[in-house]
Amino acid sequence: MESMKRFFRHAVLSYKALFGMLDPKAYILVMLLNPLTQMIFFAMLVNYVYEGVGLEGYVASNALLLCVMSSVFGMMTVVMSDRGMGTLQIVMASPVNKGVLFFARSVPHIVNGAFTAFLGLVFGVLIFGVSIPVESLLPLLCIWMISIFSACGLGLILGSCSFWTPSMHLLSNILASALLLLSGANYSLSVMPSWLSDLAKFFPLTRGVELTKAIVNEGDTSQFVRLMSEELLLGCIYFAISIVVIRYAEYLARVKGTMEMS
Amino acid sequence: MRGNLQAFFKTIIVQMKLSIARPMFQFVIWISPFFYATITYFVYGGQSPEKIFHYVVLGSGFMGLWTSIVYSSASDINRERFYGTLENIFDAPVSFAYIIMGKIVGNTIWGFISMLLSFLYLRFVFNLEYPIVNPLLIGSAFLVVVIAISVFAFVMALVFTLSKQAEVLMNFIEYPIFLICGFLFPITILPTWLQPISAILPPTWAIELLRVVTNNASTSAQIVQAILVLIGITVIYVVIAFVAYGAVDRKARMDGKLGVY
Amino acid sequence: MSKTIIQVDQVKRTYEVKKGSWKKEKKFVEAVKGISFDVKDGEIFGLLGPNGAGKTTMIKMLTTMLIPTDGTIEVLGFNPVHQHKELRPHINFILGGERNLYWRLSAYDNLAYFADLYKIPRSTQKERIPQLLKLVELEEAADRRVETFSKGMKQRLQIARGLLNNPKILFLDEPSIGLDPVSARKLRDILRDLNQQGTTIVLTTHYMYEADELCDRIAFINHGELIAIDTPQNLKQRTNHLSVIECKLSNSTKQEITRLLEGANIFDFEIHEEQNVMKVRIPAEEPQKVVSLLYNLQYLEVQDLSITKPSLEDVYVTMVGGV
Numbered sequence: 048m049e050s051m052k053r054f055f056r057h058a059v060l061s062y063k064a065l066f067g068m069l070d071p072k073a074y075i076l077v078m079l080l081n082p083l084t085q086m087i088f089f090a091m092l093v094n095y096v097y098e099g100v101g102l103e104g105y106v107a108s109n110a111l112l113l114c115v116m117s118s119v120f121g122m123m124t125v126v127m128s129d130r131g132m133g134t135l136q137i138v139m140a141s142p143v144n145k146g147v148l149f150f151a152r153s154v155p156h157i158v159n160g161a162f163t164a165f166l167g168l169v170f171g172v173l174i175f176g177v178s179i180p181v182e183s184l185l186p187l188l189c190i191w192m193i194s195i196f197s198a199c200g201l202g203l204i205l206g207s208c209s210f211w212t213p214s215m216h217l218l219s220n221i222l223a224s225a226l227l228l229l230s231g232a233n234y235s236l237s238v239m240p241s242w243l244s245d246l247a248k249f250f251p252l253t254r255g256v257e258l259t260k261a262i263v264n265e266g267d268t269s270q271f272v273r274l275m276s277e278e279l280l281l282g283c284i285y286f287a288i289s290i291v292v293i294r295y296a297e298y299l300a301r302v303k304g305t306m307e308m309s
Numbered sequence: 310m311r312g313n314l315q316a317f318f319k320t321i322i323v324q325m326k327l328s329i330a331r332p333m334f335q336f337v338i339w340i341s342p343f344f345y346a347t348i349t350y351f352v353y354g355g356q357s358p359e360k361i362f363h364y365v366v367l368g369s370g371f372m373g374l375w376t377s378i379v380y381s382s383a384s385d386i387n388r389e390r391f392y393g394t395l396e397n398i399f400d401a402p403v404s405f406a407y408i409i410m411g412k413i414v415g416n417t418i419w420g421f422i423s424m425l426l427s428f429l430y431l432r433f434v435f436n437l438e439y440p441i442v443n444p445l446l447i448g449s450a451f452l453v454v455v456i457a458i459s460v461f462a463f464v465m466a467l468v469f470t471l472s473k474q475a476e477v478l479m480n481f482i483e484y485p486i487f488l489i490c491g492f493l494f495p496i497t498i499l500p501t502w503l504q505p506i507s508a509i510l511p512p513t514w515a516i517e518l519l520r521v522v523t524n525n526a527s528t529s530a531q532i533v534q535a536i537l538v539l540i541g542i543t544v545i546y547v548v549i550a551f552v553a554y555g556a557v558d559r560k561a562r563m564d565g566k567l568g569v570y
Numbered sequence: 571m572s573k574t575i576i577q578v579d580q581v582k583r584t585y586e587v588k589k590g591s592w593k594k595e596k597k598f599v600e601a602v603k604g605i606s607f608d609v610k611d612g613e614i615f616g617l618l619g620p621n622g623a624g625k626t627t628m629i630k631m632l633t634t635m636l637i638p639t640d641g642t643i644e645v646l647g648f649n650p651v652h653q654h655k656e657l658r659p660h661i662n663f664i665l666g667g668e669r670n671l672y673w674r675l676s677a678y679d680n681l682a683y684f685a686d687l688y689k690i691p692r693s694t695q696k697e698r699i700p701q702l703l704k705l706v707e708l709e710e711a712a713d714r715r716v717e718t719f720s721k722g723m724k725q726r727l728q729i730a731r732g733l734l735n736n737p738k739i740l741f742l743d744e745p746s747i748g749l750d751p752v753s754a755r756k757l758r759d760i761l762r763d764l765n766q767q768g769t770t771i772v773l774t775t776h777y778m779y780e781a782d783e784l785c786d787r788i789a790f791i792n793h794g795e796l797i798a799i800d801t802p803q804n805l806k807q808r809t810n811h812l813s814v815i816e817c818k819l820s821n822s823t824k825q826e827i828t829r830l831l832e833g834a835n836i837f838d839f840e841i842h843e844e845q846n847v848m849k850v851r852i853p854a855e856e857p858q859k860v861v862s863l864l865y866n867l868q869y870l871e872v873q874d875l876s877i878t879k880p881s882l883e884d885v886y887v888t889m890v891g892g893v
Contacts, residue, residue, distance in 0.1 A: 063674060138687060141658065301634070301635060
């Protein structure tokens with residue numbers, strides 16, 4: 048029980064300490080307003096090109112994609128902020144299990160991502176006048192939580208690359224753009240060349256978008272179990288890889304003394 | 310005058326080197342055009358070649374151009390303000406205006422390079438048809454576009470110099486401009502209350518000019534009209550620039566508040 | 571005879587350093603070249619040496635942050651290389667400087683955060699954190715964000731952080747860097763009290779007087795090697811035969827004084843200029859001879875002459891031969 052409480056305490060405190068997007072004005076501007084402009088732009092685009100066909104699905108998919116702010120950029124701070132603060136060595140040399148630690152830090156970003164996505168959905172519905180069937184909301188919540196969990200896992204892997212490369216700004220923007228491209232939020236996967244759509248299967252959010260469109264446009268939940276188990280598995284693999292990478296970075300630091308150089 | 314011009318050209322070169330050294334800018338110039346172009350192409354997929362050219366090719370090219378300008382001019386002012394050098398530059402013997410303009414032109418050139426990259430990418434990877442246009446015509450059109458966009462960016466830079474608040478908005482006007490100026494779709498689909506705003510923004514007319522010029526069905530009258538409209542709006546912005554510059558001068562030298570971060 | 575709780579045996583640490591931006595040539599830097607010593611339970615042990623001597627590297631190896639390239643270490647019976655998980659809960663360390671804290675959090679929250687990292691139960695935290703804040707005189711600032719703290723306050727908070735898990739051994743790396751004299755003295759008082767309650771303390775410093783005042787035993791380190799290890803008293807005895815002559819000379823320049831002293835075969839001395847007066851320090855085995863020489867030299871005006879016993883710094887400089 049104590050460990051559970053500690054887990055959640057760390058989740059909250061680390062969000063404050065490392066991410067610190069506390070000022071309401073800044074939060075609204077950066078985490079909400081900016082992603083919304085992206086969503087509105089793409090929704091208008093697909094509305095025009097597809098003449099309104101499947102609009103609900105596209106609006107919802109673009110709303111889901113808004114989680115990228117947290118899943119990529121927010122997750123980066125989980126690993127990188129410590130270096131900026133100078134607290135990395137102390138954290139790494141403390142007794143707590145690092146896998147549990149970094150997962151605890153990821154939780155607020157998963158929640159934040161979901162919050163942004165749902166807010167986007169609300170705005171999308173209001174602005175574009177689309178209707179989302181009420182019975183799809185619960186499955187949607189489930190799909191989105193799993194997809195965002197998975198996206199955060201990939202974000203953590205990227206964050207752990209920060210031990211090796213300084214070009215994190217570049218990499219994170221590439222990942223964010225790649226997710227937008229590969230997820231198919233604005234077109235069906237069939238317009239992509241097959242090698243690209245195959246590649247997309249290894250990325251998060253692709254299945255989430257597919258399911259979102261199916262449920263919102265047609266109420267079709269037949270693929271739910273299969274796709275979501277795959278996405279959940281993918282997310283777990285991502286997190287596992289990132290923990291291994293972080294542990295390896297810690298080991299390398301002890302052997303080479305590289306953390307010392309920072 | 311000579312000193313100013315010399316500084317102007319020097320600033321262009323220096324700015325180009327400085328900007329491209331920054332990883333974020335590298336992303337904006339070398340990498341994001343491919344994402345924009347690919348995503349846009351997938352959306353427009355089976356549409357007519359003309360539509361594809363106007364919206365996918367020109368549109369995504371403009372997205373890259375705009376991002377590079379916004380990203381650099383405002384963040385440069387911010388950086389100078391942050392390092393406390395804003396006042397120094399302002400008080401330097403060479404006119405501030407030439408320095409800012411030099412920076413803007415430098416970044417605009419990079420923006421056009423990224424636009425060219427995206428044109429080549431779309432042409433060769435997706436085998437798109439590009440209309441054949443009189444080189445003189447397209448060349449002059451591009452020249453007018455460069456000037457128009459630079460003037461607009463200059464005005465924006467002045468506004469950012471004047472107000473820290475306005476600068477915060479820099480981060481958030483990427484997608485809104487794509488939307489309002491009709492890069493990827495015609496402005497006619499925008500709500501009526503938004504259309505007047507589109508009309509007063511130079512990028513709207515800039516991309517419209519390029520569309521008219523590359524449309525083989527355009528009449529000379531239409532082309533001339535498009536050029537004149539863009540020149541006209543550019544002139545208006547030049548006037549705004551003078552006024553804004555006066556305000557910046559006042560704020561700097563009379564209020565002494567230019568450096569307030 | 572108290573028992574040994576840290577054993578360091580022929581420990582070496584080499585770093586790979588890449589030079590140049592084009593042709594990256596690998597160079598090897600030997601930060602620690604084969605050091606052995608031990609630390610007894612309940613003592614305050616000092617590692618003394620100039621910058622780059624290898625002190626920080628040594629501390630990092632003792633605290634599990636770095637793996638030695640050779641040799642063995644045993645801390646509290648654990649091997650820091652392979653048994654770091656078992657060792658970490660029993661020790662803690664404080665690095666000098668202002669970073670290593672979360673500036674967005676309050677003092678209390680910082681301590682709570684690190685307490686969680688050390689798996690300290692919440693109920694214990696609720697008691698211990700206020701106690702520690704009181705100890706380092708930060709009670710009133712408990713709810714203020716660390717970014718508003720002065721350097722001294724941050725350093726004190728660091729100490730509180732270092733004590734969260736009631737460590738058996740507390741390691742400090744250059745703890746007084748950048749501290750004003752009052753804060754530095756407070757720090758020394760806290761460390762002394764801690765030690766009296768049974769905590770073993772290992773610290774590195776290049777402030778000689780600090781080591782002299784605090785430490786039971788001191789090790790001199792330079793260029794990655796152990797030069798000497800003993801109590802401050804014994805170390806000073808080694809240069810007991812030396813006296814130090816301090817005097818002020820006016821009406822002469824540094825060059826003139828240097829020329830005159832060297833002309834009299836005196837080569838070991840220091841000259842500092844202070845407000846038009848030259849302060850000269852000369853270690854000498856036969857002080858009387860030097861004194862009479864000074865008074866006999868023409869052109870030198872001697873004021874305020876004194877003969878003293880060498881300080882730890884003099885010992886160090888003599889033994890190590892300067893940086």
